[in-house]
Amino acid sequence: MDSTEKTGLALRIGAAVAAAAASNADPVAGLVASGLVPAAEAAVSRWQAQQARNVDNALDEAAEASGLRIDNLLDRLAADPARLVFLSEALTAAARSTFSERVRALGRALASGALADDEARVDEERLWVAILAGVEAPHLRILRQLMLPRDQQPYGTTPQQLTLAEAAGVSYVMAGHLLADLERHGLASWRWGETYPQSYREAQGASASEKFWQPTSLTPELLDRFRAAGREGDE
Structure with a gap:
């Protein structure tokens, strides 16, 4: 997977996370009334770009820690429903991270899950993702x-x-x-x-x-x- 493809994946995940957050509220009407739509659009754009960078960095860390190419890493993590959910949870947590060490720690958890030979190890790494996601x-x-x-x-x-x-x-x-x-x-x-x-x-x-x-x-x-x-x- 080249840099363009990886960035595209990161942007799609970032957009999905942003869309999920936006579905819980409807702030647009108030922003329109306040004349703040351009500023809000710029802020959302920066937010989504940051999320994409976080996902990009998590995948880079996972590839480095596992010794796999990113496309091979993703193939392994999409091989069954449990690993696919694990991938989604880890990248969503990475997208929302506010410090780089957690992004990299989540990437390393992805690497461990991709290399795991049994479901129990994947389950354990999934539990670690849940813990890492809640630690500031x-x-x-x-x-x-x-x-x-x-x-x-x-x-x-x-x-x-x-x-x-x-x-x-x-x-x-x-x-x-x-x-x-x-x-x-x-x-x-x-x-x-x-x-x-x-x-x-x-x-x-x-x-x-x-x-x-x-x-x-x-x-x-x-x-x-x-x-x-x-x-x-x-x-």
Whole structure:
């Protein structure tokens, strides 16, 4: 598949993603009334171009990681319904990505799925695509903080939400939302006072009545996937 064909595929996927998003709302009438249609068209055009570049980059990464030509890679991923859905999900996630490391990590997941000899491995990579699609840079900052040994944590303790909010650069309330995301994906877990009595009080107002957070066995593998794709997601 030459560059023109690959770009054409990327543009079609980008347009499909954009069309799916547009089907959920009808902003055009308001834009027409405001006289903003030309500006909106330009913005959508840039958005679709960015999506196409992301898909293009994901396919390049998949081809490089698998050692396959892109047309051979796509033939493998279109060989059965399960792999085709996997391809669609990975490229849709790549199209919507906001940082390049996730795009490349998704490309590497595609490579693993294309080279897989059994359906179970494809299913596993599909699960990883779902996790990768939901991980943004603030999530990664929290996970890196969780992976630090206890003697490198503030106050020398298992981190609580306040510490993780500071690490992510978000508000305390938003950190709770990020932690809920990570818990749902099995990337972080909490414990109530396994080491500390309930009467324990940390400085800056945190207390043992809050959750102490820790990484799971899945956390290092996720970070390894981002390391293999470049930096761990911060720009």
